[in-house]
Amino acid sequence: MSKLPEFIIQRSQSLPEGEVLSPREFLSLGSRAAVDQAFSRLAKSGKLMRICRGMYVAPVKSRFGTRAPEPEKVVQALAEKTSETVTSSGARAANNLGLTQQVPVRQVFLTSGRARTLKIGKAEIQIKHAPKWMVAPSAAGEAVRALAWLGETQSEDSIQTLHRRLSESEWSRLMSLRAVLPSWMGAMIGREALHA
Secondary structure, three states: OOHHHHHHHHHHHHOOOOOOEOHHHHHHHOOHHHHHHHHHHHHHOOOOEEEEOOEEEOOEEEOOEEEOOOHHHHHHHHHHHHOOOEEEOHHHHHHHOOOOOOOOOOOEEEEOOOOEEEEEOOEEEEEEEOOHHHOOOOHHHHHHHHHHHHHHHHHHHHHHHHHHHOOHHHHHHHHHOHHHOOHHHHHHHHHHHHHO
16 A cells, blocks of 8 residues: 555646645545545655645745745635635735735635635635625626725725726626626726716
8 A cells, every 4th residue: 555655646746836636536546544544644744735624735845945835826726626716805906906005914815615724834825705796707806806805985986096907898897797796886886987
């Protein structure tokens, strides 16, 4: 059975940075208990990192030593593996769009799936469940997340800036989302379109 850990390590090293491994992928090579034990031992020895229940990543080796993979890469790989949509938080969206100078200290992502906390090296990443209207993976979706984070009062001050920053096609996409957005947000976008 010593070939099982070797196979897991070879597989982990053949993957791009941040790619997520699950014991389920290796059940054809041994019993569930043997596979779980192999992953547990590899994590204890530092050859793999357990990011959450049943999910592991390989540490990245460089000439400066070993480090945890980039959190964004891990989150994206996890989204692909679970077929969920994962996007930046409203705070990060507002910062990316220039609507706030605040830079989020904690890394928070929004998902269409279940909420979870990932431990990637020393960093703790929050993935929070959000309604479908908040996780659209586009510039218009980023605008929606930014407005939701800013709230109704602050969004009034930022909607003109947001309109200028979005391309015409993304503004049109934002306009088409109004029916599924909170009423205050849909009305605000409509008013801005009339005044533009």
